[in-house]
Amino acid sequence: MDIKKEILRLKEERNAIIVAHLYQDGEIQDIADMVGDSFELSRYCAATDKDVIVFCGVHFMAESAKILSPQKTVLLPALDAGCPMANMANAEDLKKLKAKYPEAAVVCYVNTTAAVKAECDICCTSSIAVKVVRSLPNKQILFLPDRNLGQYIAKQVPEKEFIFWPGFCPTHNALTTMHVEEARTAYPNAVLAIHPEAPPEVVDMADFVGSTKQIIDFCTQSDKQEFIIGTEEGILHQLKLKNPEKKFYMLKYRFICPNMKKTTMELLYESLRDMKHEITLDEETIRKASLSLERMLKVK
Numbered sequence: 001m002d003i004k005k006e007i008l009r010l011k012e013e014r015n016a017i018i019v020a021h022l023y024q025d026g027e028i029q030d031i032a033d034m035v036g037d038s039f040e041l042s043r044y045c046a047a048t049d050k051d052v053i054v055f056c057g058v059h060f061m062a063e064s065a066k067i068l069s070p071q072k073t074v075l076l077p078a079l080d081a082g083c084p085m086a087n088m089a090n091a092e093d094l095k096k097l098k099a100k101y102p103e104a105a106v107v108c109y110v111n112t113t114a115a116v117k118a119e120c121d122i123c124c125t126s127s128i129a130v131k132v133v134r135s136l137p138n139k140q141i142l143f144l145p146d147r148n149l150g151q152y153i154a155k156q157v158p159e160k161e162f163i164f165w166p167g168f169c170p171t172h173n174a175l176t177t178m179h180v181e182e183a184r185t186a187y188p189n190a191v192l193a194i195h196p197e198a199p200p201e202v203v204d205m206a207d208f209v210g211s212t213k214q215i216i217d218f219c220t221q222s223d224k225q226e227f228i229i230g231t232e233e234g235i236l237h238q239l240k241l242k243n244p245e246k247k248f249y250m251l252k253y254r255f256i257c258p259n260m261k262k263t264t265m266e267l268l269y270e271s272l273r274d275m276k277h278e279i280t281l282d283e284e285t286i287r288k289a290s291l292s293l294e295r296m297l298k299v300k
């Protein structure tokens with residue numbers, strides 16, 4: 001069986017689209033209708049007129065697609081592809097914290113469960129986090145779950161007071177200043193681009209800080225020829241496709257999110273064949289969580 005052909009055939013039969021996060025394996029990215037970061041994929045899924053969205057990413061991303069398109073069927077090929085950072089925040093603890101800071105606007109990174117989004121005022125992705133926070137009238141910002149991204153935003157918006165949730169991405173949080181020192185020594189002519197989920201002391205050493213999409217745009221538009229990349233290595237696929245003449249080095253050996261790598265061509269095929277694993281959410285959660293996601297999508 002030619003699995004690629006079968007996936008494309010089933011996609012037509014199901015009137016489906018396949019979307020893939022930039023951290024997915026190259027062959028998954030190649031077969032997807034849309035490859036992007038969380039923000040681009042949220043927008044794309046919200047606008048599609050197809051009946052089925054097959055989300056090659058992690059659980060919270062497929063949930064976001066369902067929240068924005070509740071009438072559509074959203075499938076997650078690898079059911080156990082979770083996000084440890086998203087799982088570090090829960091709605092019950094958030095309710096308690098909200099009661100402690102009633103004046104604060106609650107801003108949640110999209111890397112949260114639907115139940116947590118339902119308790120937030122507005123969502124953000126790393127690409128528009130600063131804009132989202134600046135758009136709010138509140139002086140106090142309760143930011144969750146990524147303390148590293150929160151601290152990065154706080155530096156750009158010093159006029160606000162931040163309360164940080166103690167969450168982090170295990171993949172990005174493993175970066176150290178030693179990785180930067182070693183990479184700078186090994187590749188003295190390279191420009192260092194880092195994702196803001198990295199620890200603040202590492203982010204401070206970067207030449208450029210941005211989301212996956214912003215890192216790709218930066219490297220593509222730059223007239224420099226060599227780059228050290230401080231985010232999950234799935235991003236190399238698009239970087240190399242767009243910039244075949246440039247050189248890219250990873251900041252850390254085996255810079256991998258194990259959950260993002262759970263999607264395989266076999267699971268994608270089975271997902272379309274058997275319509276699994278469908279994301280379901282109750283109406284009230286969808287209603288409340290959609291407010292915070294839709295507010296984010298309106299931020300220019």
Ligand code: SF4
Pocket residue numbers: 058082083084085086111169170171172232257258259260
């Ligand atoms: S890279 Fe980090 S934040 Fe992204 S899905 Fe993996 S664990 Fe979650």
